Amino acid sequence: MTELPRKAAARTARLAALPLGYAGRQAMGLGKRLGGRPADAVLSEVQQRTAEQLFRTLGELKGGAMKFGQALSVLESALPEELAAPYREHLTALQDSAPPMPTATVRQQLTTHLGADWRTRLVWLDGAPTAAASIGQVHRGRWLDHTDGGGERDVAVKVQYPGAGEALMSDLRQIARVARGVAPVFPGIDIKPLVAELQARAADELDYTLEAEAQSAYAEAFADHPDIVVPGVVAVGGEVLVTEWMDSAHSLAxxxxxxTQEERDHYGELFVRFLFEGPRRTGMLHADPHPGNFRVIPAPDGGLGRLGVLDFGAVARLPHGQLPEAMGRLIRIALDSDQDSLVAGLRAEGFIKERIEVDPAMLLTYLAPFVEPAAVERFAFTREWMREQFERINDPRAETFTLATKLNLPTSYLLIHRTWIGSLGLLSQLGSTVPFREILEESLPGFGDA
Incomplete structure (x- = not known):
């Protein structure tokens, strides 16, 4: 067996073992309970060991496993506290780090995708990565501009792991197969749609040329923004992307x-402004709202800094160059508690199919996560609020749980919906209080006009 098939087989085996490990620890817990140990102590130990295995495996495997873990990490704030506490350390670790690729492999990737003469342009490359993520890692370097007077500038060199495409798709297929077994680790979070969405977007995220186009558009659109920074693209080739270097203290993680609370509010507001201004300025939605993609750029005077944005591999290219007008209009209608207009509008957009009847009052309750932040001048996002929303929607004993089975999510809203939920999760982790309503009035089509 060659090296690549051996590694692929090992990855598949480790992913397949995840639900088995969870089941084994449950059995262990049952035995301890029969032996007289308190149920809550046994549960905590099972959760802790499960978290350690699950997220260590996801982190080490990179690829789809790492991406799946990062997507889950944003939703950590939705878990009940007694379940979230054992996982939090492992979840948040996935937001900002991953094991590095060997230096020799990095140089081979540069030769393959930038050409054998890459050293004439990339005149210095730091051997240690500054960041590593699900399908690639980033190194700091210096780039010589032969066409711009021969000056040098600092750059970020993003290098894709060799075989990342094959590994990513293989991991996601395997995770889809074992999702049912992993699901008990995350009660209240529907794993299968999350994996399906990751599979659907995987090809775009592997295409660095497509990512370079999106990042260039964002960099140009935000070039004049006083508080948000997007690095420009310097060069791209196959599985290597070179962008301007951005001096950053750390990420939102x-x-x-x-x-501090002041920092949480400040960067939370900048994040929301970027989220909604992006579509208005570029016609695209940055659709990967995990904390590692958002960097704190220190202010020269030591005060609150700017927000830097990275990773444009996952973007939604919006059909009409903006977020749907109906989206803002329906949120406004829900705020006004106009039940009949809300049902009619959701039916027109395909959220409620023909011949499906719903309780309008219950529908308003169900839509609370999308409506409540816009109901007041400044909204305080908290882990407790996020947990309440998930419990209200996902608890089989709640009336709104039955309503969820009657609603449909149109294809055109899939990525928008995942981004919105992920963003609420990030804001709840931050514990930010932000002028959400004001930002929607400025940047969400249909909301300010309704």
Whole structure:
């Protein structure tokens, strides 16, 4: 067996073992309960060991496993506290780090995708990565501009792991098969649609040329923004993307762990402004809202800094060059508690199919996560609020759980919906209080006009 098939087989075996490990620890817990140990102590130990195996495996495997773990990490704030606590350390670790690729492999990738003469342009490359993620890692370097007077500038060199495409798709197929077994680790979070969406977007994320086009558009659109920074693209070739270097202190993952309330509010507001201004300025939605993609750029005077944005591999190219007008209009209608107009509008957009009847009052309750942040001048996002929303929607004992089975999510809203939910999760992890309503009025089509 050659090296690549051996590694692929090992990855598949480790992913397949995840639900078996969980089942084994449940059996272990049953035995301990029969032996007289308190049920809550046994549950905590089972959760801790499960978390350690699950997220260590996801982190080490990179590819689709890593991406799946990062997507789950944003939703950590929705888990009940007694379940979230054992996982939090492992979840948040996935937001900002991953094991590095060997230096020799990096140089081979540069030769393959930038050409054998890459050293004439990339005149210095740091051997240690500054960041590593699901399908690639980033190194700092210096780029010589032969066409611009021969000056040098600092750059970020993003290098895709060899075989990342094959590994990514293989992992996601395997995770889709074992999703049912992993699901008990995350009660209240529907794993299968999350994996399906990751599979659907995988090809775009592997295409660095497509990513370069999106990042260039964003960099140009935000070039004059006082608080948001998007690095420009310097060069792209196959599985290598070179962009301008951005001096950054740390990511939002650090603010989540250690930030002051002032920092949480400031960067949370900048994140929301970027989220909604992006479509208005570029016709695209940045659709990967995990904390590692958002960087804190220190202010020269030591005050609150700017927000840098990275990773444009996952973007939604919006059909009409903006977020759907109906989206803002329906949120406004829900705020006004106009039940009949809300049902009619959701039916027209395909959220409620023909011959399906719903309780309008219950529908308003179900839509609370999308409506409540816009109901007040400044909304305080908290882990407790996020957990309440998930419990209200996902608890089989709740009336709204039955309603969820009657609603449909149109294809055109899939990525928008996942981005919105992920963004609410990020804001809840941050614990930010932001002028959400004001931002929607400025940037969400249909909301300010309704």
């Amino acid at each position: 650090h603010v989540i762990r250690e930030g």
